[in-house]
Amino acid sequence: MKSYDLIVIGSGPAGEKAAVKAAYFGNTVALIEKEQAFGGAGVQTGTLPSKTLKETALYLSGIYQKGVFGIDKDLGRETGIQDFMYRKNIVVNTMDKIIKYNLEKHGVTVFQGTASFIDKNHVKISGETSETIYGKYILIATGSYPYHPKNIPFDNERIHDSDSILNIKKFPKSICVLGAGVIGCEYATIFAAMGIKTYIVNNKDEILTFLDKEISKALVTQMKKRNISILFNNSIVDYHIPDDPDQNLNLTLESGEILQVDSFLFAAGRSGNIKLLQCENAGIKTGDRETIIVNEMFQSNIPNIYAVGDTIGFPALASTSMEQGRIAVTHMFKTADLESLADIFPYGIYTIPEVSLIGLTEEKAKENGIDYNVGYSYYRDISRGMIMGYPDNGFLKLIFESKTKIVIGVHIIGHHATELIHYGMAIIREKHTLSHIIGTVFNYPTLHNLYKYASYDGLGNLAGKKIKKAGEQFIP
Template sequence: MKDQYDLIVIGSGPAGEKAAVKAAYHGYSVAVVEKNTRFGGAGTNTGTLPSKTLKETALYYSGFYEKGLFGVDKELERSANAQDFFFRKNQVVDSQEEGIEKNFRLHGIDTFHGAGKLLGPNKAGITGKDNCELNGKFILVATGSYPFQPEGIPFDGCYVHDSDTILQINRIPKSIVIVGAGVIGCEYATIFSVMGSNVKLVNSREEILTFLDREICHALQDQMKEDGVDFIFGNRVEDVAILPEEHEHNVHAKLTNGEPLQADMFLYAAGRSGCSAGLGLEEVGVELGKRGTIVVDQSYRTAVPSVFAVGDIIGFPSLASTGMDQGRVAVTHMFGLHEIEKISEHFPYGIYTIPEVSVFGITEDEAIEQEIPHVIGRAKYTDMPRGKIMGVDEGLLKIIVEKHTRTILGVHIFGKIATELIHYGMSLVENRETLSDVISRVYNTPTLHELYKYAAYNALIEGHYLDKPTGH
């Protein structure tokens, strides 16, 4: 260990890890400071990987995609308890954390455990297991975000949870109220409903996931209703109270319209804030934005030239995928490397609900608002041979196509492994490929990738480029 480095990274989540490794790969000395005992940040420990693993676990224990598929429903010898539910999640988290630590060792990166704080433009202090001061040519802040906890809600980590503590429950609730119909709220609503919980999803707006194409959004919402999620729109929750264990429902709350809510558990999943408190940022001249975020320029440099910031701490889009590349790009600008100098302005969204949703490019509403002459192509999972084999009874791939040039402008998918299928659609949009490009290619059959070809043919028909078929 030493006290002089080319780069000091505060935070070992996806953004911090990838930045540290890239700098070390190019021969620069790097120190990583992590306040928690485990590496990986929210991406590994409380967010991305745990929640997605729980989704797969819920599918396994519920037999969601296998019900009736082979003539008999899958039956478990015993019902799943919380220990079963979290078993695989814990394995994945442990394996990923070990992989991150190994990656640091492989690249000769020094690691320090403790709370980091900027003592100057080129100095950081560490308080905790490792008490010391480090000097660095550059400092990168990648401390991530934490769940927003509004006043008046008695978060106790037992009955009333945020998106961190919900991963530590010791039982699967019979009923749960979830506040917030964004990505996190919708993901957990589908997970718990599939596991048999009675789920009420409360949202102040009149619909979920407002950034999605409306047709795809409504398809997801309809499926969630079919799976037992009860939507309460245009309301907020107030006066949340925890009752003693002898009561039938441990959490009692009231909606803004006066209606009571009762459930075994309560999850508040509406917003996150940047982990910037206590870092000494403003003292050294770093500008802060809303909810504790850090203001940066296009190179991820703050108002202090030697200090950069990436990942959730800088706000939107707050995705692990974008944070990783932000970290890599920041290192490029720090050391003048002749590599990728900015990440793409456009990126896919993956929503790990049951079923999944993933999108890239413009929506149908955006095409209308921008007065782009367009046609729509659709293909259903149930019409695909692979879909029939898999036994899925829902799923839709939708493409937005510029009418005159037949260029594909947007791809929107609702259904199983949508987050995997979207990347081919992303390539189509980025390369401005046409319907002819899609239908001229040979795809493995039976596969779900045939959805693209069928959607392209459907767009050709809807755009009156082809006569409508009279049969199959």
């Protein structure tokens, strides 16, 4: 029987980084992947494909350039689904090769097949042939899959989840997205950018409830400008799929209204991908939505078995999953280089426009009894924003303590928000004040000047000299 210091199950962001780090420190590592393609949801069905489609939609639609330079882009022919999927396929296929090469370069032994526990140290691999291997430590990084409510008749043709939507063969004439979380909002804005009539059905009265409410409302405003209809406080109670593929789906809403659309996307939840592992054979405790329960070191109740990434639930981000994998390896092999996950990390929502945040929302600051103030700056008011054409009336919002002027929250909606947030992360981690930001020199013209002008605005607000209000229009 083959024996390894570490067996990693899954080649997604968490699994790959953990396997490579353990091998780098001289340990023997085996990685088991049940799919033919590597990278898990991060590469194959989630993070990178959807973000690539977002950039493709921006390019093909030209929505950020229309009228800005005096002419509009013309592709010279009708855009087809092949154009839409072209870059996504290149990115996915290239990353698959990069991951395989990275594992090979570090000497990780790769097994293709489905993993299942025999006991806490032995894993069976079922593929073209069956094999059992031994691991001193085992890391579960099997990711997640789209949750399928029993009442939804998924057919992967017109009724989709967030995996099958990536394989559509033609553009829908219209689409309904159920769920206003990150996945639902991202896909809704992508389809709307391509000129597809889009509906969002949401059982709450707001979208992305973890956002600062001002940012959430601003995103709703931009969605409506893109012809997205959001049906708040509603749900779908019945689905009728006609035999004729040219006829619309009939979706009966809780309100009694019947929504007729060409396609439907369910985007309201995912579950841990652990069904095939037979965790009970190893005595592993599991939680809600098929997740594995772990401690702060990502160790399960079985000391030699760890779990990371989507399979342990929140926050289920590719960025945090990679670090979780590395941290788990630190504790297994006492590498003493990365002990814990950063307590502050950014969130990026790749909608059109993008949204990104770090630190406290205004609502959380109120809840915590903090004496705070805010400062705003707008893309349209700074030189780089003028050059770009004030895309989506984007803005940056700083939240800071009134007495110390220390920044405690950064919230951005607009083009490149997910890139701009990282300076905000440094500000909050280092407990910088408005004065620190004002005293920083940025390249000119760049969008980073949003931070400086928001700081000046915040100082003006403290002095009772309100410079502008959120959403206030200014045309130079």
